[in-house]
Amino acid sequence: MASSSINNRKPSEIFKAQAQLYKHMYAHIDSMTLKWSIEMNIPNIIHNHGKPISLSNLVSILQIPSSKIDNVQRLMRYLAHNGFFEIIKNQELENEDEKEEEAYALTIVSELLVKGSELCLAPMVECALDPTFSSSFHKFKKWIYEEDLTLFGVNLGSDFWEFLNENPKYNTMFNDAMASDSKMINLALKDCDFVFEGLESIVDVGGGNGTTAKIICDKFPKLKCVVFDRPKVVENLSQSGNLTYVDGDMFTYVPKADAVLLKWILHDWTSKDCIRILKKCKEAVTSDGKRGKVIVIDMVINEKKEDKQLTEIKLLMNVSISCLNGKERTEKEWKKLFIEAGFQDYKISPCTELLSLIEIFP
Incomplete structure (x- = not known):
């Protein structure tokens, strides 16, 4: 077949490129x-x-x-x-x-979309695809020239967390979405009991309505668990058994405990903010002469070792989380954060298909 006039490309190559273009155009x-x-x-x-x-x-x-x-x-x-x-x-x-x-x-x-089932991610889909939030991705061009604003900030006209505080409907939607995702952790924790063994107390930072904390409390009834989140999130929640709720700002302080859990928290923030959060967590687990640990459940991008499709999903999530100026990170990038926050060592274990469990030691 003859070559085309476009960089000497064969027509078959151009048609294949057109198909790929249309696939993404209508994605x-x-x-x-x-x-x-x-x-x-x-x-x-x-x-x-x-x-x-x-x-x-x-x-x-x-x-x-x-x-x-x-x-x-x-x-x-x-x-x-x-x-x-x-x-x-x-x-x-x-x-x-x-x-x-x-x-x-x-x-x-x-x-996973059957509402009322034990593992239902429909609230996650509904939140992600709500026009108020999803329309933000039409603003990439404007956002990329804004030095400080997040993509959500460009679209919503305010900081995302402030927006949630001021809009109860969306605050509930977001918390329900996070709770549905947390239920998946129940499956993962069956193989991760070793992470919580020997602990007497743990703080779940950004723990929402306590879905993950309740799972941990059920598995470890002697473990004192504190859910630490924004006042608007925990104000109407009451303690039960070994689970309590505390409101506050993780950039100001984190309650003292043997361990601090950060599930899908750090990917929401810039590296600078992550270091601030990790330093507060380090203070919390090293008080009174103790040397506890910080437990991070988040993505670790590993293009060389993981399946191409899995990497594609993680890179897609990396673009998606730009709505908050956040970032999905490689092990090298995680290690850099930990060192700059003053930690000495870390260990990465598998958690779910997408998420890894990282133990960080001061």
């Missing part, structure tokens, strides 16, 4: 179809149905106008192609007319 539709499925409560409908549900049954339950049935089918087909549902054909469905229809079953991904 936002991936998020919007996911959002649609949750808004329509489709994962719950299929779950409650107890078996694969036919298209005709699904649109009947959803009371879809006949003119839009084809659109429901194309959305479901695309979601199935991306692994959110499985298309089942020629099954024994509810009546003869349905037997030749395609039907939809949940996959392991959409099982």
Whole structure:
């Protein structure tokens, strides 16, 4: 095939590049179809149905106008192609007319979207894709020229945490999202008991409504656990058993304990702010002559050793967290933070597919 006039590229190369360009140009539709499925409560409908549900049954339950049935089918087909549902054909469905229809079953991904289930990440999706927050990513150009403002700051007109304090609806949405993500830690902690053994007290900094802390308290009933977060987060929460709530500012102080937990906290902040936070944590675990530790649950980017798709997700999260001027970090970057904050050593252990558990020692 003849070469084109564009840098002597073959037409086949150009067409492939065009396909890749279009894939990214329309990538936002991936998020919007996911959002649609949750808004329509489709994962719950299929779950409650107890078996694969036919298209005709699904649109009947959803009371879809006949003119839009084809659109429901194309959305479901695309979601199935991306692994959110499985298309089942020629099954024994509810009546003869349905037997030749395609039907939809949940996959392991959409099982995580069933509201009311033990592990449900629907609140995380709803928060991330809420227009108030997601519209911020249209402002990259303006943000990149603003020396101090975060991407959220450019879009919302105020600091993100101030915005949450002043808007109870979004504060609740954000806390519910973080709580849903924290439930995933329950699975991870089954293999991480060694991290908490021998501790008498722990402070969960930025612990929200205490989802992670409750998991830890249940597994270690003798461990005194304190959830430390913004006043607006913990003001209506009451202590129970070995769990208490304390409000405050982690940039000012952190309550004293044998260990301090920072789950998905440091990635929200610049390196300068991370060092400030870590120094306060170091003070908390080295008071009264003790030498405790800080436990960080966060991402560690490792392009050389991990699967390409996993690295892609982490790099995508690295762009996403720029909304707060935060950062996902490599081990080298983490080590630099720890040293500058005055710590002597650290140990990295696997936690979840995305997250690592890092123990830092003063």
